[in-house]
Amino acid sequence: MNVQIIADSASDLPDSYIEQYGIKRVSLTVHLDDQDYLDAVDIQSKDVYDAMRNGKAPKTSQVSPQTFKDLFEEYAKKGQPCIYLALSSELSGTYQTAKMMQQEVLEEYPDFQLEVIDTHCASLGYGLVVLRVAQLAQENADMETLLKTAESHMNHMEHIFTVDDLEYLKRGGRVSAAAAFVGTMLKIKPLLHVENGQLIPLEKIRGQKKVFKRMLELMNERGEDLGNQPIAISHGDDAERAEQLAEMIREEHGTQEIIIHQIGSAIGAHAGPGTIALFFLNKPYE
Structure with missing residues (x-):
């Protein structure tokens, strides 16, 4: 029996990939206007971005313990091995919750094969890890192969992104109010990346046109085999600019497979509309 791959909605994979590779997706919760919504089920990211443009400040919360327990027990009863690949534990408590529920379920079903992995990745960087593991799972790869592939991809996944408005990062505590004000006045666009699962400021670029050029330079410095690996670009409701970067x-590099998709509510509620994020491996694709 195939190993079932589970991911959460912060992976930002298009529905077509979720369906094609039989990935089970669990949703984080979005809090907006005193209502709770399941990300990508009850609310779409476009609604969240529109609300943010109108001055609202949506919040998100992790997947509930009961959701994980019910899901893990469902597969345990069927005897189907599972791997849950989680959003970086530095960005959400979802991984820790899943680990607790893994322990509870394995106490009741000690022979159940269930692995819970902290990918240290986010958005489509996380999504690319999930996608590769799910592709191999569909080909009936064994658990050891899947875990080795997950580890290799997540350890070599690069995240480079820029935000359109520092105000949203300020709300999330990523930059100070003063830095956000000055940055907006000077049209400074920060470049950030992910290091050990955390969002880390990388550089400040002045002017919109220079940002993509610098992102491409960083990609060329860090990436390997860029023409032969799937590359992903996620965006905060700005498909036009995402496509511009993809064309560059x-x-x-003549890259054939570039996945472009909107950043979901789980990440978008913090990064804001206009965010552009680029993901690729810094080693040859396998």
Whole structure:
């Protein structure tokens, strides 16, 4: 029996990939206007971005313990091995919750094969890890192969992103109010990346046009085999600019597979509309 791959909604994978590779997706919760919504089920990220543009400040919370327990027990009863690949534990408590529920379920079903992995990745960087593991699972790869592949991809996944408005990072405590004010006045666009699962400021770029050029330079410095690996670009309701970046990559590297998709509510509620994020491996694709 295939190993079932489970991911959460912060992976930002398009529904077509979720369906094609039989990935089970669990939703984080979005809090907006005193209501709770399941991400990608009851609310779409476009609704969240529109609310943010109108001055609202949506919040998110992790997947509930009961959701994990019910899901893990469902597969335990069927005897189907599972791997849950989680959003970085530095960005959400979802991984820790899943680990607690894993322990509870394995006490009742000691022979059940259930692995819970902290990918230290986010958005489509996380999604690319999930996608590769799910592809191999569909080909009936064994648990050991899947875990080795997950570890390799997550340890070599690069995240480079920029936000359109520092105000949203200020709300989330990523930058100070003063820095956000000055940055907005000077049209400074921060570049950030992910290191050990955390969002880390990388550089400050002045002017919109220079940002993509610098992102591409960083990609060329860090990436390997860029023409032969799937590359992903996620965006905060700005498909036009995401496509511009994709075209620059195609022209330079001839990359055939570039996944472009909107950043979901779980990440978008903190990064805000206009965010552009680029994901690739810093080692040859396997």
